[in-house]
Amino acid sequence: MIKTSLKSKMNEDICMVAYPENHGFTYMFDCGVASLLTISDILKLRAVFVTHTHIDHFINFDSIIRHRAGSRNPLTITGPVGIAKNVYSKLLGFTWNLIGKSANCFEIREIIDDETFHIYKIYPPLWKLKNPIVVKSKTLLEQDNIFVNYKVLDHKIPSIAYKLCENDKINISGFPYKGGPWIAKLKEMYLDKVSGQLEVDNKMVSTDELYSYLVTSSGFQVGWAMDHLGTEPNHKLLSELFNEIDILYIEAFFREIDKDYAFKHHHSTSKRSGYLARIAKVKKLKLVHHSRRYLSEIFDVIEEGRAEFEGREPNFSKETIAKYISKE
Numbered sequence: 001m002i003k004t005s006l007k008s009k010m011n012e013d014i015c016m017v018a019y020p021e022n023h024g025f026t027y028m029f030d031c032g033v034a035s036l037l038t039i040s041d042i043l044k045l046r047a048v049f050v051t052h053t054h055i056d057h058f059i060n061f062d063s064i065i066r067h068r069a070g071s072r073n074p075l076t077i078t079g080p081v082g083i084a085k086n087v088y089s090k091l092l093g094f095t096w097n098l099i100g101k102s103a104n105c106f107e108i109r110e111i112i113d114d115e116t117f118h119i120y121k122i123y124p125p126l127w128k129l130k131n132p133i134v135v136k137s138k139t140l141l142e143q144d145n146i147f148v149n150y151k152v153l154d155h156k157i158p159s160i161a162y163k164l165c166e167n168d169k170i171n172i173s174g175f176p177y178k179g180g181p182w183i184a185k186l187k188e189m190y191l192d193k194v195s196g197q198l199e200v201d202n203k204m205v206s207t208d209e210l211y212s213y214l215v216t217s218s219g220f221q222v223g224w225a226m227d228h229l230g231t232e233p234n235h236k237l238l239s240e241l242f243n244e245i246d247i248l249y250i251e252a253f254f255r256e257i258d259k260d261y262a263f264k265h266h267h268s269t270s271k272r273s274g275y276l277a278r279i280a281k282v283k284k285l286k287l288v289h290h291s292r293r294y295l296s297e298i299f300d301v302i303e304e305g306r307a308e309f310e311g312r313e314p315n316f317s318k319e320t321i322a323k324y325i326s327k328e
């Protein structure tokens, strides 16, 4: 299980923190103004996943710097092409003569395409960006029992969609033997797809027999996709990434009636995010990140996407009126 909690209120930017169970770290998604974010949240972070650096997704990065620049625990920041320069430039906004070279380093993972990213490690006091390691992988980060996948979306600029996953779990069902340390070895052999014999209850038993008592269950999966153009190419990428995931947080910045304006700014609409979640067979949908112009009708903004997700007619509380008139 991975618990999730939005740290931004409805009238603020966007920021969420994920708390995987039986795991020593937490994970932040986007970095906008978020008055529910605590220092304790920031201190436990292993990584900050930034979709893109429009100001409503990155303005609060100063709080991360404030509470983590002197800490001994390294922090990874990921984002699209340009994120390394964005982080570096933020750090240059402060004076660092009081911090030792041995203090915390920030690691930046800059995503180039759907299977390539660059890793920079930067240290005080100069935080220089040099000699990145080039990694070819669809897995952006692995830490203990979790891993993260990603896709690059079109938002006129790149905007990254992330999926935070727990490893699949192996449980034992109807076992006729006593438990013991050999169970860990059995699971390891099972994952490595090797066969052999193990000593169980003072006798040798074939692993093939023991494997018949193992049941694999999928780990929990959390999706995060903010600003993106709500059309087929992005939907294809997203439905592949988010296929049957447990919970999806996705933008609902505009309503369908303002679709032309939304598309002009390479955004989606609440209805289209609901559609995407339906075709991806997402289990639970969270429509977030709304334009402030809709604050008085936020129920209807969410209802629009939720109805599309559930394949029913929307039940609006007010008349639907366009809030944006495109001048072109």
Ligand SMILES: [Zn+2]
Pocket: 052, 054, 155, 227
């Ligand atoms: Zn944006």
Ligand SMILES: [Zn+2]
Pocket: 054, 056, 057, 226, 227, 289
């Ligand atoms: Zn945004």
